[in-house]
Amino acid sequence: MGQAVQQPILRNGYRLYMLLFFVFLAAPLVAAGVFAFNDSMFPSLPWRGFTLDWFFSDVDPKIGMFHDRRLLRGLYYSFVIGSMVAALSVFVGTCNAFLFVRYDFRGKNFFYILMILPLVIPGVILGISILAMASNLANGVERSFGIELELLRPGIFLVVLGQFSFITTISSLIITARLKKFDSSMEEAAYNLGASRARVLRTVTLPFLRPAMIAAAIVAFLVSFENFNTTLFLVGSEAPLTITMYDRMVKVGSTPVLNAVSFFLMLGSALLALVSVLIQRDKSDQS
Amino acid sequence: MTSDAKKLSLLLLFIPFALWIALLIVLPHIGMFELSLKEKIAPRVYEYSLANYKNFVTEPIYWNTLLRTGGVSLLVTFLALLIGFPVAYYIAKVAGKRSKGALFLLCLIPLWVSDLIRAFGWILLLRETGVISTALQASGLIDGPIEFLYNDATVVMGLVYTVVLFMIVPLVSTLDGMDNEMIEAGYNLGGNGFTVLRRIIIPYAMPGIVAGCIVVFMLSAGSYLTPILLGGKNSSWFTEQIYDQFITRYNWESGAAFGFVLLIFTSFVVWLGLKLSGQTLSSTVAKS
Numbered sequence: 001m002g003q004a005v006q007q008p009i010l011r012n013g014y015r016l017y018m019l020l021f022f023v024f025l026a027a028p029l030v031a032a033g034v035f036a037f038n039d040s041m042f043p044s045l046p047w048r049g050f051t052l053d054w055f056f057s058d059v060d061p062k063i064g065m066f067h068d069r070r071l072l073r074g075l076y077y078s079f080v081i082g083s084m085v086a087a088l089s090v091f092v093g094t095c096n097a098f099l100f101v102r103y104d105f106r107g108k109n110f111f112y113i114l115m116i117l118p119l120v121i122p123g124v125i126l127g128i129s130i131l132a133m134a135s136n137l138a139n140g141v142e143r144s145f146g147i148e149l150e151l152l153r154p155g156i157f158l159v160v161l162g163q164f165s166f167i168t169t170i171s172s173l174i175i176t177a178r179l180k181k182f183d184s185s186m187e188e189a190a191y192n193l194g195a196s197r198a199r200v201l202r203t204v205t206l207p208f209l210r211p212a213m214i215a216a217a218i219v220a221f222l223v224s225f226e227n228f229n230t231t232l233f234l235v236g237s238e239a240p241l242t243i244t245m246y247d248r249m250v251k252v253g254s255t256p257v258l259n260a261v262s263f264f265l266m267l268g269s270a271l272l273a274l275v276s277v278l279i280q281r282d283k284s285d286q287s
Numbered sequence: 288m289t290s291d292a293k294k295l296s297l298l299l300l301f302i303p304f305a306l307w308i309a310l311l312i313v314l315p316h317i318g319m320f321e322l323s324l325k326e327k328i329a330p331r332v333y334e335y336s337l338a339n340y341k342n343f344v345t346e347p348i349y350w351n352t353l354l355r356t357g358g359v360s361l362l363v364t365f366l367a368l369l370i371g372f373p374v375a376y377y378i379a380k381v382a383g384k385r386s387k388g389a390l391f392l393l394c395l396i397p398l399w400v401s402d403l404i405r406a407f408g409w410i411l412l413l414r415e416t417g418v419i420s421t422a423l424q425a426s427g428l429i430d431g432p433i434e435f436l437y438n439d440a441t442v443v444m445g446l447v448y449t450v451v452l453f454m455i456v457p458l459v460s461t462l463d464g465m466d467n468e469m470i471e472a473g474y475n476l477g478g479n480g481f482t483v484l485r486r487i488i489i490p491y492a493m494p495g496i497v498a499g500c501i502v503v504f505m506l507s508a509g510s511y512l513t514p515i516l517l518g519g520k521n522s523s524w525f526t527e528q529i530y531d532q533f534i535t536r537y538n539w540e541s542g543a544a545f546g547f548v549l550l551i552f553t554s555f556v557v558w559l560g561l562k563l564s565g566q567t568l569s570s571t572v573a574k575s
Contacts, residue, residue: 014377018390021374024448025397028408031418035411042416092303099300103293114308120501120557121312122509124526125546128533129315132322132543165311226401229511229526233533242403246512249407259411262404269399277392 033266036259054260065260074244078225081156081240085163085224086217092164093171093216094209097179100172116173118166123229130162131233155236162230167223171216178212211279218276222269241265316550323544339544349528349545353552356525359439360507361556363446367454367503368496370447375458375495376488380467391459398452406516409445410436413517437519445517450506454499461495462488497566501557508553525549 039051058067065071100112118126131154138152151157182205190200228242235243245258326338343349378390397405412418413435423429435441469491473483489496514524529549532542561567 014373014381017373018377021370022393025394028405028412028448029397029400030408031411032404032408092307095300095303099297099304103297103300105297105301111304111308114312115304118312120505120553122505122526122549122553124509124511124529125319125550126312126315128529128542128546129319130311131533132539133315133318136318136322161311165307168307222399226399226403228402229509232511232530242401245403245407249403249516258407262407265404266400270396273396273399277395 029266032259032262034259035256036263038256038259040256042255054256055264063257065257065264068257070244071241071257071261074239074241077156077238078240078242081159081163082221082224084160085167086220088160088164089168089171089220090175090213090217092168093175094213096168096172097175097209100176101179101182116169119169121166123166123227124233126165127162127230127233130158130165134158134161153236154234156238158234158236159231159240162234163224163227166230167220170223171220174216174219175209175212178209182208214279215276218272222272225265225269319543320547322540323547325540327540333540339541340548342541343544343548348523352523352528353525353548355523356508357552357556359443359446360504363443363450363507364500364504366443366447367451368500371451371454371458371499372496375455375462378455379459379462379465380470394452394455394459398456402449402510402512403516405449406445406513409441409448409517413441436517437522439518442514442518442522445513446507446510449510449513450503453502453506457495457498457502458492459495461492465491493564494566497560497564500560504556504560505553508549508556 036054037050037052038047039049052064054062055064056066057064096115100108100115134152138149141147141149141152186204186208187200190204195203225240226242228246231240231243239247241261245261249258323339324335324337325333326336328334374394378387378394382390410417414420415432415434415436417435419435420429420432424432465488469487470483473487478486509526511524511526511530514522515527518524525545526549529542529545532538532545
């Protein structure tokens with residue numbers, strides 16, 4: 001323990017600071033969650049009693065989130081997009097991890113920086129650059145061949161590509177960190193026992209990487225789920241949940257159903273984050 | 288493994304990487320740059336020129352917005368460092384082994400909540416009919432409702448809130464690796480708390496500080512939701528201008544130019560930060 005915080009006054013002051021900081025962190029989340037249970041048409045004080053209507057009611061004017069078609073559809077699209085982004089980015093991230101940990105090639109450092117780069121490009125710019133390229137391509141194909149490529153117009157496919165473009169950096173970094181800790185004598189032992197390369201990969205290396213791959217998938221899914229900036233420019237008629245919520249907040253004004261969605265999402269993210277932490281912890285015990 | 292097989296597997300692993308970087312990062316940015324150099328002279332007729340950039344330079348509202356975005360983001364970065372450093376230090380060095388993990392987790396939970404929900408929470412707290420205004424009235428401290436939204440201080444606060452975690456995480460991981468004996472030695476050699484902080488802790492934590500500052504600055508300058516929702520329609524944030532050109536006015540050429548200007552501007556600030564602190568991108572951001 002640092003000596004500067006040995007004196008009781010300083011130590012208690014420091015604790016108070018930490019407490020205030022966590023109150024600051026929690027305040028808006030609590031506000032967003034708590035009003036989901038307020039029996040009122042508006043997410044504000046006074047408190048009019050506890051209700052679950054904003055989740056389950058199917059009577060106008062209080063339509064709960066589980067009966068709100070547009071919100072449910074948004075949830076569904078978010079889920080589809082998040083799963084695709086997670087699968088793709090874990091696959092490419094695993095390839096990248098092997099590429100940068102196991103191989104030496106010319107320009108490796110340069111390519112490594114290229115791999116990190118998407119993380120420091122503002123999301124808005126990733127969105128517009130991919131939108132512009134896809135439209136350019138679609139227009140070109142339409143002019144030359146008369147075929148309309150629906151895939152390259154704003155929609156789920158472009159949203160997935162846009163999110164994938166920077167989430168892959170995150171998954172690559174997570175999986176690379178794990179692969180670096182791999183003790184290659186384990187693979188050598190397997191080779192000495194006569195195993196083939198494919199078999200060693202399947203039975204030794206990939207199981208070792210599994211916790212990191214699962215953690216990377218969870219992180220990718222969550223980042224995709226909550227992404228707004230990149231998605232905003234690439235979204236078509238199949239709007240994911242964040243876009244649906246934003247539209248409603250700006251255009252219609254908020255009712256507590258948005259709080260219900262917020263509460264639901266916070267619960268979901270917290271659970272997934274917990275799973276990812278438990279898996280990561282497991283990993284440090286093994287190695 | 289034979290060298291041919293090695294080469295083949297290298298090639299196979301390189302393909303996904305190359306496709307990803309080339310098709311989704313490099314080509315779109317080249318395309319965006321090309322688009323930004325086009326000027327519409329008649330319907331469906333374009334000519335290469337610098338008109339979009341000229342437009343940006345001659346229209347004070349545009350570059351004022353950019354400078355404002357940059358300035359506010361620097362302020363946000365500084366405040367996030369100021370607020371986040373003691374928190375990171377507490378987690379890494381002061382807290383006991385048990386509470387350490389719990390505190391770190393507590394820090395991470397808001398990280399997984401969407402920007403939108405956090406901004407929504409702040410709106411519920413701060414608006415005229417919000418929790419804080421109502422509570423202050425009920426306690427008799429103020430007479431009428433107060434609107435805390437739609438001013439610069441709230442935007443700065445909201446941005447600090449959104450980004451401070453990205454400052455804390457790299458700081459905790461660098462400070463964690465620091466030997467407590469280094470700090471003890473500083474005190475034993477007669478340094479006071481401030482000297483130890485300035486001469487030992489901060490130099491050691493520099494990679495973490497730089498990594499945090501870079502990520503925080505980029506996130507702040509590139510953010511869209513927080514300035515709009517907490518600052519209102521007149522928050523004059525640069526990403527808002529880009530959105531306006533692209534979606535509202537459907538002027539993609541000018542929007543692309545603005546996007547490029549933002550990219551150059553933020554890259555320049557990041558480059559300057561790395562140069563001034565003597566760090567590199569892979570020694571900082573990649574580690575967090």
